Amino acid sequence: xxxxxxxxxxxxxxxxxxxxxxxxxxxxxxxxxxxxxxxxxxxxxxxxxxxxxxxxxxxxxxxxxxxxxxxxxxxxxxxxxxxxxxxxxxxxxxxxxxxxxxxxxxxxxxxxxxxxxxxxxxxxxxxxxxxxxxxxxxxxxxxxxxxxxxxxxxxxxxxxxxxxxxxxxxxxxxxxxxxxxxxxxxxxxxxxxxxxxxxxxxxxxxxxxxxxxxxxxxxxxxxxxxxxxxxxxxxxxxxxxxxxxxxxxxxxxxxxxxxxxxxxxxxxxxxxxxxxxxxxxxxxxxxxxxxxxxxxxxxxxxxxxxxxxxxxxxxxxxxxxxxxxxxxxxxxxxxxxxxxxxxxxxxxxxxxxxxxxxxxxxxxxxxxxxxxxxxxxxxxxxxxxxxxxxxxxxxxxxxxxxxxxxx
Amino acid sequence: xxxxxxxxxxxxxxxxxxxxxxxxxxxxxxxxxxxxxxxxxxxxxxxxxxxxxxxxxxxxxxxxxxxxxxxxxxxxxxxxxxxxxxxxxxxxxxxxxxxxxxxxxxxxxxxxxxxxxxxxxxxxxxxxxxxxxxxxxxxxxxxxxxxxxxxxxxxxxxxxxxxxxxxxxxxxxx
Numbered sequence: 017x018x019x020x021x022x023x024x025x026x027x028x029x030x031x032x033x034x035x036x037x038x039x040x041x042x043x044x045x046x047x048x049x050x051x052x053x054x055x056x057x058x059x060x061x062x063x064x065x066x067x068x069x070x071x072x073x074x075x076x077x078x079x080x081x082x083x084x085x086x087x088x089x090x091x092x093x094x095x096x097x098x099x100x101x102x103x104x105x106x107x108x109x110x111x112x113x114x115x116x117x118x119x120x121x122x123x124x125x126x127x128x129x130x131x132x133x134x135x136x137x138x139x140x141x142x143x144x145x146x147x148x149x150x151x152x153x154x155x156x157x158x159x160x161x162x163x164x165x166x167x168x169x170x171x172x173x174x175x176x177x178x179x180x181x182x183x184x185x186x187x188x189x190x191x192x193x194x195x196x197x198x199x200x201x202x203x204x205x206x207x208x209x210x211x212x213x214x215x216x217x218x219x220x221x222x223x224x225x226x227x228x229x230x231x232x233x234x235x236x237x238x239x240x241x242x243x244x245x246x247x248x249x250x251x252x253x254x255x256x257x258x259x260x261x262x263x264x265x266x267x268x269x270x271x272x273x274x275x276x277x278x279x280x281x282x283x284x285x286x287x288x289x290x291x292x293x294x295x296x297x298x299x300x301x302x303x304x305x306x307x308x309x310x311x312x313x314x315x316x317x318x319x320x321x322x323x324x325x326x327x328x329x330x331x332x333x334x335x336x337x338x339x340x341x342x343x344x345x346x347x348x349x350x351x352x353x354x355x356x357x358x359x360x361x362x363x364x365x366x367x368x369x370x371x372x373x374x375x376x377x378x379x380x381x382x383x384x385x386x387x388x389x390x391x392x393x394x395x396x397x398x399x400x401x402x403x404x405x406x407x408x409x410x411x412x413x414x415x416x417x418x419x420x421x422x423x
Numbered sequence: 424x425x426x427x428x429x430x431x432x433x434x435x436x437x438x439x440x441x442x443x444x445x446x447x448x449x450x451x452x453x454x455x456x457x458x459x460x461x462x463x464x465x466x467x468x469x470x471x472x473x474x475x476x477x478x479x480x481x482x483x484x485x486x487x488x489x490x491x492x493x494x495x496x497x498x499x500x501x502x503x504x505x506x507x508x509x510x511x512x513x514x515x516x517x518x519x520x521x522x523x524x525x526x527x528x529x530x531x532x533x534x535x536x537x538x539x540x541x542x543x544x545x546x547x548x549x550x551x552x553x554x555x556x557x558x559x560x561x562x563x564x565x566x567x568x569x570x571x572x573x574x575x576x577x578x579x580x581x582x583x584x585x586x587x588x589x590x591x592x593x594x595x596x597x
């Protein structure tokens with residue numbers, strides 16, 4: 017056996033052994049057989065459904081149990097659809113915010129848009145085609161009457177535009193099945209960026225009338241952009257991966273350039289999110305090669321990795337957001353035994369510190385955060401192991417003192 | 424080709440399934456990565472098989488048939504959830520591969536294993552299936568060919584290419 021074969025055999029055996037026999041959900045009782053011609057004709061309606069439902073109910077009860085009694089003033093807990101996940105969040109004001117993601121229903125994946133009106137989160141209607149898989153990864157708002165949500169359909173990139181009353185789908189370039197958008201950032205009504213993957217990095221720009229493909233040299237199988245942050249017309253960041261290296265790009269108003277090169281390799285392949293704060297400050301977060309959370313700081317001339325508070329804590333930071341006053345948040349998930357648990361990190365003066373997440377007791381992942389002010393921030397994600405697989409969208413709110421779960 | 428020894432079967436396939444349930448879930452975990460999805464895929468197959476009357480063959484072949492059904496189901500799960508592709512490597516990193524968190528050698532070992540699994544997850548589905556059947560289940564080329572319904576030549580080349588891709592991703596000589 018070669019070294020590679022030995023490593024593969026060992027890794028497969030270890031991964032399989034980690035699935036403890038008594039942790040596996042038991043098969044339905046053989047008696048279920050007599051229901052095989054169930055009139056509903058739906059296989060899960062037989063005997064698995066009650067099990068699955070019981071698991072979800074247990075999870076929801078757990079979420080509810082740890083909630084403080086007073087949520088955001090005047091709000092009741094929002095209930096999220098089954099098999100949902102929230103992947104992006106953006107806010108315009110204290111009474112206007114958006115969260116986007118998806119709902120899996122049977123074999124279909126549907127886009128999900130939630131809106132905050134200052135008192136409640138409610139589901140926003142979207143006109144969608146029934147035949148396609150569609151989902152949303154990111155959202156950005158230039159104003160109350162101008163917001164973008166991006167993701168993918170089974171045909172390629174998917175872009176929705178909010179113009180004050182409805183979300184409508186707009187034409188997109190690179191309409192091929194392998195293309196997907198993962199994030200969007202808006203500077204103004206005629207300047208927005210969307211990034212993703214299309215046999216390499218995908219960069220689209222909105223000029224006020226249409227989305228245009230911005231050709232770029234970063235192509236390849238394992239090359240993709242995950243996040244974009246636009247501070248002004250000539251200061252935009254985009255991050256992702258190129259092969260096993262991180263891909264960190266900056267737009268100076270004229271062209272996109274890649275930062276670093278080989279000397280950034282040690283930061284690992286997984287830079288997940290970026291927040292540009294000023295000309296001299298940008299935060300980049302992700303997961304380092306050693307499995308620990310990664311935080312990089314741009315000081316106007318170089319990127320530096322920040323020292324870690326607790327080097328034994330494995331996990332990843334997936335979203336970051338900052339307000340110009342200096343406060344910054346990063347969210348993600350940490351390893352807790354077999355399962356991920358939500359993480360919230362806060363930038364406090366010279367260090368990033370982990371703060372308690374109200375959803376810490378349930379298995380789940382936070383995917384995005386948006387800081388509106390020092391007293392107002394939203395974080396979204398999902399409770400569950402994996403997106404869409406018995407997951408539920410999660411919405412947390414920061415009121416200046418503590419984080420609370422509102423959905 | 425196969426000589427069939429027909430047996431009256433209702434329930435026997437299910438019994439065989441129950442006997443191998445843990446192994447089937449583990450097999451599915453190696454293909455779809457997270458345990459809840461693997462459990463779903465295996466239960467799906469189980470429920471489907473219950474509604475099907477199949478003449479049982481010799482034991483080895485029945486197990487091969489069940490495995491083939493699980494592989495098919497995993498494949499369609501993977502196709503269906505392109506949407507999760509971005510989180511897949513992330514979920515891998517939570518695989519409980521680290522035994523202790525203090526012993527450095529354990530942590531390094533866990534990270535090495537994680538790298539192998541991440542590289543495996545990046546392979547095309549067919550190659551990943553062949554490698555899992557060969558190096559986890561321990562099947563011969565002929566058995567893999569039968570399970571996947573492809574020729575032995577295809578198995579050989581998928582295995583060779585899969586190993587070569589892993590070696591490259593891991594920076595090793597294969």
